[in-house]
Amino acid sequence: MKIRLKNAKRLLETSGMEPCEVLINDKKIERIDHDLSAEQVDKTIDLDGNLILPGFIDVHIHLREPGGEHKETIKTGTEAAARGGFTTVCAMPNTNPVPDNAATIRELFAKISEDAVVRVLPYAAITKGLKGKEITEINALVEMGVFAFTDDGVGIQTADFMLKAMKEAAACGASIVAHCEDNSIVYDGVVHDGKVSNRLNLPGIPSLSESVQIARDVLLAEATGCHYHVCHVSTKESVRIIRDAKRAGINVTAEVTPHHLLMNEDSIMTNDANYKMNPPLRTAADQQALLAGLLDGTIDFIATDHAPHAADEKDKGFLYAPFGIVGLETAFPLLYTYLVKQGKVTLHQLVEWLTTKPAKVFNLPYGLLEENQVADITVVNLERESIIQKENFLSKGKNTPFDSWKVVGSPILTISEGNVAYINEEDIHVQTTIGS
Incomplete structure (x- = not known):
């Protein structure tokens, strides 16, 4: 399956960010460019200007x-x-x-x-x-x-x-x-x-x-x-x-x-x-x-x-x-x-x-947002404000001293080997379309 991640930002090597799009083909990152709209894909996920990371x-x-x-x-x-x-x-x-x-x-x-x-x-x-x-x-x-x-x-x-x-x-x-x-x-x-x-x-x-x-x-x-x-x-x-x-x-x-x-x-x-x-x-x-x-x-x-x-x-x-x-x-x-x-x-x-x-x-072939690397990707919304609420954890464990702490910035999409492992569509309005 080919997935296009559009309207993203990535970190520059020195400082700052730049707009980018990422093309995932099966388990690999096939291309990273500013505009991949010409690509024929099976699914497009609009990241709404959020930051894409390894x-x-x-x-x-x-x-x-x-x-x-x-x-x-x-x-x-x-x-x-x-x-x-x-x-x-x-x-x-x-x-x-x-x-x-x-x-x-x-x-x-x-x-x-x-x-x-x-x-x-x-x-x-x-x-x-x-x-x-x-x-x-x-x-x-x-x-x-x-x-x-x-x-x-x-x-x-x-x-x-x-x-x-x-x-x-x-x-x-x-x-x-x-x-x-x-x-x-x-x-x-x-x-x-x-x-x-x-x-x-x-x-x-x-x-x-x-x-x-x-x-x-x-x-x-x-x-x-x-x-x-x-x-x-x-x-x-x-x-x-x-x-x-x-x-x-x-x-x-x-x-x-x-x-x-x-x-x-x-x-x-x-x-x-x-x-x-x-x-x-x-x-x-x-x-x-x-x-x-x-x-x-x-x-x-x-x-x-x-x-x-x-x-x-x-x-x-x-x-x-x-x-x-x-x-x-x-x-x-x-x-x-x-x-x-x-x-x-x-x-x-x-x-x-x-x-x-x-x-x-540990000599692991992961942790890189680069072409031809494994498509392990995390997208974060750096502006999202929230309060940690342990009762909302997906983990069975709720044992945290950080309950009720106010935080800014949260992962909103996680892709593991090209597969969506977590997506928070409601909070950050991630839109998925087929064939575009």
Whole structure:
């Protein structure tokens, strides 16, 4: 099928925007020009002057399926991703069963093929059952096409296991992606060890629990030559370690979440577990260091760590609720409103952190709005004002601290491999006609 996207704008390489039209032929972008009205097409979508971008990429989400379908499914999670403008998402392996062997990986790929509305690249576990006791067959799982390896949700507690995993991953060109947390100094914490933990009388999680494991791992990465990627960086010490490691030529990359960029521990006013995530919201100084690290390239890109939970689970307060918040449907409008519109970053930078930067880090052939590239496309209305309303999420998870936040700018059309995955015709008056 040939689809013409007309009346669009695209970003120029330096700054500003220009009018453009895009011709999609099957799964590829065939042409980008100022006027494609002479083309014979099957469908025309009028974008009404809105901005056309490469499809967003999120390398850190939780789809919960199999085993946690009451929280999220591959179908609902990818529908939420499409609404948020994401055309590629990478699913973490903390499911039941854990994707740690050929049989479970095969079943997972089959379910993704059946239910996903955008591209899903699944992780495999570093250790069997995420238990940190036995390394998975990394080479065999790489050959099956898994995205990378992680025990996300739990840190690899011993240096010998991480060293073995990195050696095997390096030998077959795979990436080790790490949730960094030294359990020996977490002390059953549920919030950052600081002002809020004292005010609410809650056990705190020290910043050191993250940074000491990153320090260990970058040296192991140096010794093995493995690509080592740090999940959801949250502390200023972690930023400093990663910056020094990059200066030393170590193959380390890192991500930061929207919630760690936009909030800190002072955002937590009550015992509301919608603010409970791991790593926790840190200090204002940590928040500032994260943005500085993103701007200077120490942190490579943004990932949401979309982590849906059932409402009754999150209603239990900080002590008993699970860690995690949802983020796929709110990421772009929040970041555009509170970073771009406030002059802290440019729109070009934000788009790169959601597209080309994660693609480059993991050698993905996506994230480009260019001729002959895969037709992964996100259209955003930069003028659309709205209020985040969790009850309207397509995700099963409604656990967000951003409910009722005012935002400007929203994805209105998402095309994944040439297929419309999400369209908001009512709000932005997208018109579809046949044969024109």
